[in-house]
Amino acid sequence: SMSELNVAVIYYSSTGSNYQLAKWAKEGAEAAGANAKLLKVQELAPMGAIESNPAWKEHYEATKDVQEASMDDLEWADAVIFSMPTRFGNLPSQMKQFLDTTGGLWANGKLVNKVVSGMSSASNAHGGQEATILALYNTMHHWGAIIASPGYSDPVQFAAGGNPYGVSVTVGQDGVMQENVEDAVKHQAKRTVDVATWVKKGQE
Amino acid sequence: SMSELNVAVIYYSSTGSNYQLAKWAKEGAEAAGANAKLLKVQELAPMGAIESNPAWKEHYEATKDVQEASMDDLEWADAVIFSMPTRFGNLPSQMKQFLDTTGGLWANGKLVNKVVSGMSSASNAHGGQEATILALYNTMHHWGAIIASPGYSDPVQFAAGGNPYGVSVTVGQDGVMQENVEDAVKHQAKRTVDVATWVKKGQE
Amino acid sequence: SMSELNVAVIYYSSTGSNYQLAKWAKEGAEAAGANAKLLKVQELAPMGAIESNPAWKEHYEATKDVQEASMDDLEWADAVIFSMPTRFGNLPSQMKQFLDTTGGLWANGKLVNKVVSGMSSASNAHGGQEATILALYNTMHHWGAIIASPGYSDPVQFAAGGNPYGVSVTVGQDGVMQENVEDAVKHQAKRTVDVATWVKKGQE
């Protein structure tokens, strides 16, 4: 049944924006009837770098108890929603490192038919929001995943910047999101759940 | 029922390679139980250009009676498989022109949830086979389509060059395909049909 | 000498935004000491489509006398600046059609070392501004062009949305640009001229 659909929301966040996007996605997935887990990827930066930035250190400490995503979580998940900031127009190395460790699942065909979508943030309005999500999808093709980006499937997206690849947000130096994207994130999560539910039900 | 799944195989071909890929895709879709239509996009090149290349002219004449893809075909289709050669690492203008005319359907939400995949060719081994299919998918995100690229969902793909974005082939100056991709094309068509069937059945 | 550097500003515009960006680029290139030509690409849409949109028709009529870009213009140019709206996250077919006709120059190595950059627009804030310029650059690699995108080479870009791939602008349904990008366009034009000047001078 639909309540048995499993969603992993996997994020990387240094100062909290993508943690917030991921929490909204989890809420949206649950509101759509799915089981959802909020999972971070491992930090790679040295403590010195983290500690040199008070906002980063604060977020690092505040989310110490968030579970790290594992290969078991990926096997469990019917759908995966990713959220991460851009780093120079591509995934942060932390997220890429997580993806790079999925070779074992990949070799056993365990990633085929996962239903996926992605979200991003940047500090400039056009600072890689599109390019970062599209880079994620390149890897998803290798997985054999089914990509269910939001497109323009709901009017709520126009108010949130209209990024068809996935919800994105601009976050200034003050750490404040410059658009209100909560509803768009929840719509994207619902859409990912819906498509994953069809894919799962359809295979039964 | 599955036999009612509708697949549009939409291609552009100047000298016949992508026509051949498209025919195999149609056969693969039909073998998977779908209704399939083989549809070309409108030629944009002037007759002078076509006539200056005997292979192009011959193919142009030989496929005069192939139906041109219309907006009605897109509405009819549950799934769309695209095939086109690269033109400098991107879609040929003929295919892009067709996609550019879908604004009316787009504005009415008629393209959301189409299940899609793409195939390509180039005259060099790494002459844009990947980039061209990925460019197609960028547009598919705008449609709100569900992208079901082959990934590595079947061993048949490894023998055909292992392009996870979609089957691709290298075609030398002699017009001969340098890899045997027939089985991989048929697998990709079957996979597109399967996912589209799940998506359709799941929504019932 | 620097005054002999030749810049082709090649654009496609349906309702005028990219015509405006292109005019600013021409001014910027001239202010940087280059000879610059403003050149449109051929319209492909049928007159019926153009006439159904008053803003499109008005712009079409108003720019009837703008010269169309030719292969001779490309040979003449040391640098090329492109400007075009997104069409579903990729180049408009009109621009792609122009690029597709450069095969003859390409085969004779006449496009190698052209210094290039691109600009774009979309009606949503994240409606393909990044993806469209990046699609242009894929084709530029095939040319053997030298890509001199603006990056973050000047603070003026942060005020204009901070798109490192090229200046982009969001244009609402009312046809009004939502950001003030004039200075950033002129900076990009100057940067393209500067790099092209170095490349030209360096080869002497």
Place this chain on the structure above:
Amino acid sequence: SMSELNVAVIYYSSTGSNYQLAKWAKEGAEAAGANAKLLKVQELAPMGAIESNPAWKEHYEATKDVQEASMDDLEWADAVIFSMPTRFGNLPSQMKQFLDTTGGLWANGKLVNKVVSGMSSASNAHGGQEATILALYNTMHHWGAIIASPGYSDPVQFAAGGNPYGVSVTVGQDGVMQENVEDAVKHQAKRTVDVATWVKKGQE
């Protein structure tokens, strides 16, 4: 003078293919009159993973003394040539991690006008060779680098697979390169040096 042009060849390699490409690039850069350094990026994988693969372990041990790329190396370099295998159609996390640490140089404008190009490998013929180099270039735009991909600037490239984004090679499970790309790598290195020389000389 030209002999003072500095080139950093920065690579990641697990079992040696990209180390070989990088060594050829260094030779090609030196043959073109530049000073060149061969520099690896830091390994991120745990020793357990490395030791589980004899070829990886052997290469890891054999290249222990290769210098790791530093921020000083980037400042020193007029040109940078990157080489790395694909990891699911994108950069390996090891290379991305290195790029992610360049924020300090970036913020001080120290990466603007670096002349760059990239190379790649994959185990399938179309396993991400194009996508990986294009992903690198997305980040290079953020740097404000000048991208001098090979395009089809020399006939030697056609024999090496004709990847216009950068030389790429297919490496089977046996670790053997399936194409002879040495000459194409050296051409790419020479081209990167030539463009960087023009850019440097032009600015004098």
